[in-house]
Amino acid sequence: xxxxxxxxxxxxxxxxxxxxxxxxxxxxxxxxxxxxxxxxxxxxxxxxxxxxxxxxxxxxxxxxxxxxxxxxxxxxxxxxxxxxxxxxxxxxxxxxxxxxxxxxxxxxxxxxxxxxxxxxxxxxxxxxxxxxxxxxxxxxxxxxxxxxxxxxxxxxxxxxxxxxxxxxxxxxxxxxxxxxxxxxxxxxxxxxxxxxxxxxxxxxxxxxxxxxxxxxxxxxxxxxxxxxx
Amino acid sequence: xxxxxxxxxxxxxxxxxxxxxxxxxxxxxxxxxxxxxxxxxxxxxxxxxxxxxxxxxxxxxxxxxxxxxxxxxxxxxxxxxxxxxxxxxxxxxxxxxxxxxxxxxxxxxxxxxxxxxxxxxxxxxxxxxxxxxxxxxxxxxxxxxxxxxxxxxxxxxxxxxxxxxxxxxxxxxxxxxxxxxxxxxxxxxxxxxxxxxxxxxxxxxxxxxxxxxxxxxxxxxxxxxxxxxxxxxxxxxxxxxxxxxxxxxxxxxxxxxxxxxxxxxxxxxxxxxxxxxxxxxxxxxxxxxxxxxxxxxxxxxxxxxxxxxxxxxxxxxxxxxxxxxxxxxxxxxxxxxxxxxxxxxxxxxxxxxxxxxxxxxx
Numbered sequence: 001x002x003x004x005x006x007x008x009x010x011x012x013x014x015x016x017x018x019x020x021x022x023x024x025x026x027x028x029x030x031x032x033x034x035x036x037x038x039x040x041x042x043x044x045x046x047x048x049x050x051x052x053x054x055x056x057x058x059x060x061x062x063x064x065x066x067x068x069x070x071x072x073x074x075x076x077x078x079x080x081x082x083x084x085x086x087x088x089x090x091x092x093x094x095x096x097x098x099x100x101x102x103x104x105x106x107x108x109x110x111x112x113x114x115x116x117x118x119x120x121x122x123x124x125x126x127x128x129x130x131x132x133x134x135x136x137x138x139x140x141x142x143x144x145x146x147x148x149x150x151x152x153x154x155x156x157x158x159x160x161x162x163x164x165x166x167x168x169x170x171x172x173x174x175x176x177x178x179x180x181x182x183x184x185x186x187x188x189x190x191x192x193x194x195x196x197x198x199x200x201x202x203x204x205x206x207x208x209x210x211x212x213x214x215x216x217x218x219x220x221x222x223x224x225x226x227x228x229x
Numbered sequence: 230x231x232x233x234x235x236x237x238x239x240x241x242x243x244x245x246x247x248x249x250x251x252x253x254x255x256x257x258x259x260x261x262x263x264x265x266x267x268x269x270x271x272x273x274x275x276x277x278x279x280x281x282x283x284x285x286x287x288x289x290x291x292x293x294x295x296x297x298x299x300x301x302x303x304x305x306x307x308x309x310x311x312x313x314x315x316x317x318x319x320x321x322x323x324x325x326x327x328x329x330x331x332x333x334x335x336x337x338x339x340x341x342x343x344x345x346x347x348x349x350x351x352x353x354x355x356x357x358x359x360x361x362x363x364x365x366x367x368x369x370x371x372x373x374x375x376x377x378x379x380x381x382x383x384x385x386x387x388x389x390x391x392x393x394x395x396x397x398x399x400x401x402x403x404x405x406x407x408x409x410x411x412x413x414x415x416x417x418x419x420x421x422x423x424x425x426x427x428x429x430x431x432x433x434x435x436x437x438x439x440x441x442x443x444x445x446x447x448x449x450x451x452x453x454x455x456x457x458x459x460x461x462x463x464x465x466x467x468x469x470x471x472x473x474x475x476x477x478x479x480x481x482x483x484x485x486x487x488x489x490x491x492x493x494x495x496x497x498x499x500x501x502x503x504x505x506x507x508x509x510x511x512x513x514x515x516x517x518x519x520x521x522x523x524x525x526x527x528x529x530x531x532x533x534x535x536x537x538x539x540x541x542x543x544x545x546x547x548x549x550x551x552x553x554x555x556x557x558x559x560x561x562x563x564x565x566x567x568x569x570x571x572x573x574x575x576x577x578x579x580x581x582x583x584x585x586x587x588x589x590x591x
Contacts, residue, residue, distance in 0.1 A: 124276050125315035127302040129329030129377050139328075143319045227319045 010184035018160035020096035029107035037115040055105040063169025094171040099163045103156035114148025154216035235272040237279035248442040257424040260434035266417040275302035308374030310384045314366040316358035323354040329377025338378035364398030382414040452535040463507035486549015490524040511555035512576040525577035
């Protein structure tokens with residue numbers, strides 16, 4: 001099965017977008033999960049709802065909201081352009097942002113589940129042994145939630161390879177820049193004689209998804225063993 | 230000196246406790262389950278922020294709600310041994326032991342090798358906590374707390390989650406730690422034999438309040454406390470081993486105001502032994518009895534008679550500078566015409582030795 005250069009380009013863009021979305025979203029997801037699991041504060045239900053919003057909103061609506069916020073005339077987009085010269089619309093970075101927003105709830109849920117399973121007594125023990133907040137997070141909490149963090153990252157990565165609605169609405173469908181695998185498959189099906197390309201790209205998507213699941217499974221098992229469970 | 234005053238209301242439970250514990254030795258916080266012992270300990274450790282209170286250790290204020298002082302637990306330097314050890318499952322025993330040590334300020338204190346040797350955990354260093362028995366886990370937890378060079382060691386029912394055999398794996402080590410290191414301990418328990426074995430001072434709690442605080446010897450003689458209603462109520466005497474009579478199979482123990490003969494002990498002459506003489510093992514006679522198998526017949530003066538439950542009476546007997554409790558039937562007290570001030574003979578049928586948990590007939 002040979003892919004054309006354009007098809008390889010779609011694979012490359014998809015991988016680049018998914019990787020960036022996880023790299024950017026994961027630290028924020030861990031922070032949000034920690035806040036939701038360990039802290040009781042006034043705006044907690046609001047934050048909880050906000051984090052899960054992309055899961056229930058139509059992806060096109062999420063993309064449209066991003067366009068309103070981060071478009072060159074949007075409040076945040078204009079600031080980014082004027083201060084840092086960064087333009088997100090119609091760029092790979094923009095596709096990564098849309099993908100990160102869409103997969104954010106998946107990461108938060110995975111991390112939060114493993115955070116809830118960590119005995120707060122272990123953190124209390126670390127406190128009595130002289131460990132400050134960041135110290136005990138890095139030496140006790142984070143190692144114990146690593147399987148959850150990893151599961152969240154792999155799930156978000158795999159889902160990010162296939163993000164469609166938010167990406168096409170926010171950054172359009174530009175080959176080599178924002179055309180990810182699903183967008184390329186969609187374009188192929190719209191073209192006469194594109195069935196072959198659609199089939200090849202779908203097969204690639206399938207292989208990547210299965211590889212991601214197997215990797216997560218294997219790493220997860222190894223990590224549990226390392227944690228002494 | 231440890232000064233504790235804590236007030237806290239939580240889900241219908243009220244803690245209102247105040248006591249002062251000595252700067253040295255083991256102070257046991259004793260009371261039934263749910264009386265607020267663990268909440269009290271959490272307040273001293275700083276893991277709980279009480280509604281109001283004051284905690285000061287050797288004059289250093291750790292908590293003073295009136296002054297707005299709250300020292301975070303990571304800066305209190307109170308080592309805690311939890312009931313379920315709370316060892317870090319992802320770290321080896323050695324790394325667990327060093328966790329607090331690495332974070333403690335430099336200074337004198339127990340060394341790693343010394344603690345590992347004392348607690349007998351050298352062969353476990355490379356293992357993970359998941360591969361340890363309950364008793365081993367508690368020994369490692371004790372070592373981890375000790376190595377953080379605490380100014381105060383807080384133990385929250387460290388033996389409660391262990392079965393009898395496992396308890397015996399840990400209890401002697403607690404005594405070793407008490408004798409080897411100068412760190413004062415606050416020891417929460419609901420087991421009286423642990424109190425007898427380890428404690429110098431006692432804080433008696435019930436329903437979120439402190440009923441009494443003082444030396445174990447003094448509180449064991451109080452007939453107005455719930456302690457006196459227990460089956461194992463009785464005077465605690467601190468004895469010194471005076472001599473061994475190997476031929477007779479007996480050891481002679483001296484206490485302030487008298488002597489006791491007990492089955493031959495392993496302890497060296499001069500060693501300190503804690504003995505509880507249970508009230509139900511002491512009988513009284515108004516004339517010196519003869520032809521008895523009982524070894525210990527002590528001259529005493531009857532001080533008080535307190536009516537107890539179910540037609541019983543608790544007698545407090547003065548023996549020299551010490552005192553004993555005797556539980557007799559109300560009928561016997563009447564029959565013998567017992568009255569305060571009467572000279573009597575106290576017959577001690579058996580004593581339980583604080584050093585091991587069996588009681589021995591003498």
